[in-house]
Amino acid sequence: MEQERKQDETWVQVAEGRWRRLTRRDFLKSAAAGAAAGSLGPLVLTERTRAQPVTLRILQWRHFVPPYDEWFNKVFAPKWGEKNGVRVVVENVGLAEIPAIAASEAARVAAGADPGHDMIQYLTPPATLERQVDTDAHREVVEELKRKVGPYIPLAEKSTYNPVTRRYFGVSDNFVPDPIHYRADLWRQVSARLTGDQRVPLLGPITWDDIRKAGRELKRMGHPVGLGLSQEIDTGMWLRALMYSWGTGEQDEAGNVILDVPPFRQRTLDALRFVKALYEETMFPGVFAWTAASNNEEFLAGRISIAANAISIARTAQTMAAAAIRRGENPNQSPAVQFARNTWITERAPRGPAGARGLEHVMGVYFIWRNRPRPVREAAKKLLIDLVLSYDPDVAAREGWPPGKFHASQAYDYPTFQNAISKQKRLAYLRDDPVAKAAGDRKDKLATIETAYEWAHNVGWPGPSSAAIDEVFNTWILNVMFARVAQGIDTPEQALDAAAAQIRRVFQKWREQGLVGGRR
């Protein structure tokens, strides 16, 4: 009966962003009333019932790679809109502004009002918003894309699917790998100097121990290691990568808090002791004032020798080198070009006692609000599917929106539907990287980023990126735990117990909401 009623309904756009659901009977009644209303009727009803093109309003971040926004806003969105009869309105805001906007829009959705945007791209898994998003639409998109291009990688599944409610709270179109950047020239000098059990590989760090050993020398040379220990996103990422590589984490697969439970307790304590030693031997007090921009600022200023970041450091160095070449500098003498050439990324995440585990740097996740009218919902779904398909440059060219998502983002956005662009095509781009070539840099330098599929994990691994994990991440509980030990304010045991107690309270709250699994 309900299904019949739904089928009988039609959505009528009464103004931009405002839609009304009418049954056929309502529609006919309105039309009849309009006819009877004489001269005023057409003014009101014709306006209301005339078919208007669907408007799809998207909020997303101002991409780190500006040409991506150029492509999305000026090529993909308008051409896709033209082809599908949809007016696409894109609003780009700073990454940090998105949570507050999404929170206020969620309240409007809960109150049954127009949220202001139909679809938002979050840069972290938005698990806390699950109740206000269209989980069915997300599932449909994921299933359709799995049918079309193949598997959705586990990192994305764990970042968008809630195993407790069995719902998709978003659709991830990309993840950004988070490799270690290092100064190859300085590393080579240190590698040549260290011998015996202090030896480190010539071609960059492979283990966390390598970073510690070489870091001591690098600090003596005036180029310390730069890994943040403050209340910001990059700190949260590398510390989790280290914990996961030590075989511990916030939770197990079922969502039980484990960091202080044997045998994980000992591993967490070991990780805390390692970070304290790493700080004391290789870093400097500035890491406690780290911001999301510090990696780039400190590395590109030539101050630090090692940082964890998306490929943005390497890309910025290349952009500066390309600008120097355009100014007429000789590539073999230009400091900017030399600097770009000496900015390398590790092949994999650094290995700890339990493995080489890294994280995503940011996780692109789109979600559609749950109260969007059917035409808008369908348009949003179609756009997401076409956006993922547009990773493939041939598909993008055929559809009329070249060069496609992978190329437009300069390999910054890595596909979560791994075959949306084949490995062969990804490597073809990365082995003949146009950005590197323009910078006079080695043209295949970033090709190793491809290994991220093997080592990049979600926040909260081995469990899902749940609402509790999101709150723990954004209230910096682990960052503070490590920082207090590194500063010698707390012993590892004190810091661990305090953090675990806070994390348990957070998990309990979200368990009571029915969004998080586990029992302890």
Added chain:
Amino acid sequence: MAVAEGIGAALSRGRTWLERDRVLAPTLLVPAVAYIVLLVGFPFLFALYLSWTDATTGNPFGRFIGLANFALVFQDPVASRALRNTFVFTLTAQVLVMVLSNVLALALRRPFRGRGAVMFLLLLPWVAPVSLSTIGWLWILHARFSVLDWALRGLGLLPPGANMFWLGRPDLAFGAVVAVHVWRMLPFATVVLLAGHSAIPQDFLDQAEVDGANLWQKYRHVMLPLLAPVAVVALLFGTIFTFTDMTVVYVLTRGGPFDTTQVLASLAFFKGIVGGNLSVGATISLLLFPVLLVAAVFVLRAARRAEVAW
């Protein structure tokens, strides 16, 4: 003609009606009351409601859970630290603001060449958007490229290449947050005290001078008692602004290093909006309320005394 006269008479009647105290007073008050109800009263009541529920950003109405959020907040060591920091930042900043604004107001009492330019510069921190000016401070206190460090190195007070790491050390970060609050609130307090100074009858000061009072005695026994009512208003307004501000901490330190500069307003934002735990965020923000209520009562009393005094 008759129509015009009729309209004129109606307008005149309307004006007379409007000028009645019973009509005019409420008419003038309505916008302010509506503003307070809509932008202060409603959010406050909603925060109160949220604090009794388990609301989250994804479920903004929640279900009733009694005082559980308050219990949670009182168990949380970060919330206790934020509460303590909020008081310490506010008190320290306001003591400094009152001392410095008195000094400035005394210096600016009398006309001198360039006084207008000094006043303009003095007012800049007050008129500049707080987020922009705090970002300016973020660069001034940058871990590596701090202009303060550069100056200290230039003066030989820091070794070459060394940095203070202003925002990376708890004591220095504390000082930095207080300094930015003082910098922001100083113009307001100075302008209020200057207005107070201009209202002190010159006869009183002349009389004190004839009696042989020196500058300190004149200040202590004549100016200060007369300035007290307006100074209290400046102090209370400054207290409320500093107590409720989250921008300075959010932009400068994000509560760090390791939560040592976290204040209630910033913690409420991190928990409630960024962390999605709306009800706990609302509960933390409500901890500000008792202090603000007391401050508001004192402001009103002080304002009334100031009216009586003048």
